[in-house]
Amino acid sequence: GAVVSQHPSRVICKSGTSVKIECRSLDFQATTMFWYRQFPKKSLMLMATSNEGSKATYEQGVEKDKFLINHASLTLSTLTVTSAHPEDSSFYICSPLLRETQYFGPGTRLLVL
Amino acid sequence: GESVGLHLPTLSVQEGDNSIINCAYSNSASDYFIWYKQESGKGPQFIIDIRSNMDKRQGQRVTVLLNKTVKHLSLQIAATQPGDSAVYFCAEKGTNAGKSTFGDGTTLTVKP
Numbered sequence: 462g463a464v465v466s467q468h469p470s471r472v473i474c475k476s477g478t479s480v481k482i483e484c485r486s487l488d489f490q491a492t493t494m495f496w497y498r499q500f501p502k503k504s505l506m507l508m509a510t511s512n513e514g515s516k517a518t519y520e521q522g523v524e525k526d527k528f529l530i531n532h533a534s535l536t537l538s539t540l541t542v543t544s545a546h547p548e549d550s551s552f553y554i555c556s557p558l559l560r561e562t563q564y565f566g567p568g569t570r571l572l573v574l
Numbered sequence: 575g576e577s578v579g580l581h582l583p584t585l586s587v588q589e590g591d592n593s594i595i596n597c598a599y600s601n602s603a604s605d606y607f608i609w610y611k612q613e614s615g616k617g618p619q620f621i622i623d624i625r626s627n628m629d630k631r632q633g634q635r636v637t638v639l640l641n642k643t644v645k646h647l648s649l650q651i652a653a654t655q656p657g658d659s660a661v662y663f664c665a666e667k668g669t670n671a672g673k674s675t676f677g678d679g680t681t682l683t684v685k686p
Contacts, residue, residue: 465617495673502679502681503678503679504663504676504677504678504679505618505663505676506676507673507675510673554617554618556617556674562620563667563673563674564620565617565618565619566617567616567617568615568616568617570615
């Protein structure tokens with residue numbers, strides 16, 4: 462149980478375009494979703510926390526207008542990187558919360574050229 | 575602010591040996607810790623957790639030790655196997671909002 466999927470697994474885009482990353486909890490419902498980003502050989506850095514049906518709470522230094530999070534249902538959350546630039550290239554990982562336990566998606570590798 | 579950190583960024587062991595990965599934390603109020611394993615290109619995978627009312631917890635081939643006096647925890651892997659090669663993170667899980675704060679990670683390499 463507690464399977465999490467992310468789509469796409471990797472994406473390459475041109476600078477200035479927007480990219481949407483989907484995160485789905487396949488066999489459970491999650492009221493709370495965490496989004497992390499990870500640079501090569503670095504730790505996971507929490508970007509934001511979202512609760513289904515309400516606005517996301519962003520960590521300090523994370524631009525909410527650049528990283529749009531939508532948590533419209535208990536099984537789907539999306540992260541949209543708007544007007545992506547090379548410095549946004551990273552590994553993005555979603556983490557739904559189920560009864561105080563965090564589960565992690567397989568991650569999405571974003572490369573912005 | 576709170577921080578969670580690991581002592582060594584890399585650890586190389588021979589297959590069959592035991593591995594010990596260390597982690598220090600700064601928040602004395604932290605009461606729940608988790609060890610994660612992350613293989614290349616994948617998300618973190620839960621290994622074992624421990625609450626502050628315990629000082630030791632054992633799983634299958636893994637043991638976590640918690641020393642609250644010096645705010646230190648360790649992950650011990652017995653009879654390390656090539657499949658154990660990965661990055662290991664300790665995390666402190668806050669009681670507020672349930673999110674995990676990750677340490678820097680130790681890359682474990684198992685030599686055959």
